[in-house]
Amino acid sequence: MKKRNRIISICFSVILLFSIVSIILWEYVFDVEKFDYGFETNFGGWVGDADYLVGEDEIIAVDWNVTKVTENPYKGSYSICLEIDGFQDDGAVWIEKAFFVENDNSRYKHVKVSFQFFSDNFGMNTRALIFASINTTNPSIEEDFDHKITTITSDSYLDGWYKFSITAKIKPLDQIWVAIGIKVAWETLLKYYIDNVSVRIR
Ligand SMILES: [Ca+2]
Ligand SMILES: [Ca+2]
Numbered sequence: 648m649k650k651r652n653r654i655i656s657i658c659f660s661v662i663l664l665f666s667i668v669s670i671i672l673w674e675y676v677f678d679v680e681k682f683d684y685g686f687e688t689n690f691g692g693w694v695g696d697a698d699y700l701v702g703e704d705e706i707i708a709v710d711w712n713v714t715k716v717t718e719n720p721y722k723g724s725y726s727i728c729l730e731i732d733g734f735q736d737d738g739a740v741w742i743e744k745a746f747f748v749e750n751d752n753s754r755y756k757h758v759k760v761s762f763q764f765f766s767d768n769f770g771m772n773t774r775a776l777i778f779a780s781i782n783t784t785n786p787s788i789e790e791d792f793d794h795k796i797t798t799i800t801s802d803s804y805l806d807g808w809y810k811f812s813i814t815a816k817i818k819p820l821d822q823i824w825v826a827i828g829i830k831v832a833w834e835t836l837l838k839y840y841i842d843n844v845s846v847r848i849r
Pocket of ligand 1: 723726843
């Protein structure tokens, strides 16, 4: 038992050390372009977008909304609220933004995206899939998102704010598109909040 606890403790220490080194490298060592958004004065250039579900032989539009709100900010007075009517058991809503980079075909870009994500109603019946995406083109359908972070349920999350992050290595022409959002995973209304988005590009 003691040996097992020691191994778990060593694993945690290694993960912690790796995280700290990674933060130091991204924030202080690499030549990194830094973009931070708290949504206090405006949307910071982010816009809302959504993908509707496609039925057997028709496209059914669903209600969705992306708004700047004062309830439940992580920091400051505002956060972004994502809402979608998931009663058709399909659809996704997100915020997206383009970052312009030097047109250099031969160079990969390393991109890191972090954000705070909130719900005051995590539960089996309000579960959703959180996703974020780093792409070279403007995302418009769910299939454009390949960085699925996690499915949130009451089993894994208590109500409150959680930090998520993703990294990707891509070769853009002159734009990097970042998107953060939720995908319907149950037939219900979904309402979640995002704040403190940070994007790092090197
Ligand atoms: Ca804020
Ligand atoms: Ca779009």
